Amino acid sequence: MDWIGETVDSIKSLQIRQVLTQAVSLGMIVTSALIIWKALMCVTGSESPVVVVLSGSMEPGFKRGDILFLHMSKEPIRAGEIVVFNVDGREIPIVHRVIKVHEREDTGEVDVLTKGDNNYGDDRLLYAHGQLWLQRHHIMGRAVGFLPYVGWVTIIMTEKPIIKYILIGALGLLVITSKD
Amino acid sequence: MHSFGYRANALLTFAVTILALMCAMASISDNLNHPTPTSQVQVLNINWFQKQPNGNDEVSMTMNISADLQSLFTWNTKQVFVFLAAEYGTPKNSLNQISLWDGIIPTKEHAKFWIHTSNKYRFIDQGSNLRGKEFNLTLHWHVMPKTGKMFADKIVMSGYRLPQEYR
Numbered sequence: 133m134d135w136i137g138e139t140v141d142s143i144k145s146l147q148i149r150q151v152l153t154q155a156v157s158l159g160m161i162v163t164s165a166l167i168i169w170k171a172l173m174c175v176t177g178s179e180s181p182v183v184v185v186l187s188g189s190m191e192p193g194f195k196r197g198d199i200l201f202l203h204m205s206k207e208p209i210r211a212g213e214i215v216v217f218n219v220d221g222r223e224i225p226i227v228h229r230v231i232k233v234h235e236r237e238d239t240g241e242v243d244v245l246t247k248g249d250n251n252y253g254d255d256r257l258l259y260a261h262g263q264l265w266l267q268r269h270h271i272m273g274r275a276v277g278f279l280p281y282v283g284w285v286t287i288i289m290t291e292k293p294i295i296k297y298i299l300i301g302a303l304g305l306l307v308i309t310s311k312d
Numbered sequence: 313m314h315s316f317g318y319r320a321n322a323l324l325t326f327a328v329t330i331l332a333l334m335c336a337m338a339s340i341s342d343n344l345n346h347p348t349p350t351s352q353v354q355v356l357n358i359n360w361f362q363k364q365p366n367g368n369d370e371v372s373m374t375m376n377i378s379a380d381l382q383s384l385f386t387w388n389t390k391q392v393f394v395f396l397a398a399e400y401g402t403p404k405n406s407l408n409q410i411s412l413w414d415g416i417i418p419t420k421e422h423a424k425f426w427i428h429t430s431n432k433y434r435f436i437d438q439g440s441n442l443r444g445k446e447f448n449l450t451l452h453w454h455v456m457p458k459t460g461k462m463f464a465d466k467i468v469m470s471g472y473r474l475p476q477e478y479r
Contacts, residue, residue: 193391193456211397211409212452212464231411234438237404249416277461
């Protein structure tokens with residue numbers, strides 16, 4: 133109970149100058165996170181450099197809650213690579229493996245077919261109606277690195293928003309009441 | 313300065329830093345491994361070979377695939393994804409890669425294998441260029457780590473040829 137009392141006291145004793153410092157330092161944290169994210173976007177060339185695996189279609193390689201690092205270089209797409217792609221009419225990007233590639237002689241455009249390692253059939257059922265191949269513009273990046281479990285944080289936060297608010301509230305309180 | 317919160321925070325930060333360092337080191341240690349995999353593929357039979365109504369050639373074949381990928385496994389290896397692709401060029405496409413068979417190798421003990429199989433995925437050309445076509449069979453593998461960077465490499469086996477006539 134002491135702790136609550138102290139917290140209340142420290143909130144009461146806030147000075148305008150102190151509040152401003154806290155606000156600035158909070159702003160610094162938020163902007164530096166943003167800077168890191170944008171820098172990663174530039175370095176990797178992918179619009180989302182890190183994705184969380186949401187389905188089990190690539191098990192046992194990638195499980196739900198694993199994190200993938202993406203890279204989008206100019207290099208051509210080849211069979212066997214794990215790519216992240218967007219299908220028209222679907223909001224959530226899919227992480228699957230390329231099993232067929234046909235690259236044009238003249239334009240260099242590619243037709244790509246994908247499949248999840250754990251799925252029985254290829255992805256034509258997931259594509260837009262009547263779509264047989266993925267083209268370059270559907271592909272957001274290819275997976276180059278892998279970190280297990282870390283993505284559970286975001287999965288829990290999106291599925292149980294209450295936990296997100298509690299966490300943000302607690303962190304906010306900590307920032308406000310900290311006196312260093 | 314020495315409240316519970318500060319100590320818990322310091323401990324957590326330290327633990328996460330150490331964990332991240334260990335993950336990075338595990339991933340870097342993969343570079344010390346210089347694998348020497350081997351592979352052999354025989355095309356035993358062309359089961360059938362025909363032109364689809366839409367004009368694309370399709371072929372079905374039976375193969376013997378043998379490979380020894382044991383040297384790919386390190387302590388940071390979760391699994392190895394291996395697949396055999398037919399690769400060839402046509403006047404329209406500079407490169408066609410068609411996966412014919414694939415498999416997941418979970419442990420080093422399973423990494424030396426021999427399999428007799430017909431193609432798991434359909435071998436269909438974009439167009440009608442497969443008669444008498446010379447093609448490569450390439451064994452690709454993707455090493456999935458427990459954590460860190462993924463590795464991939466391949467063995468190209470050339471000198472395969474499809475028959476001159478549909479059958």
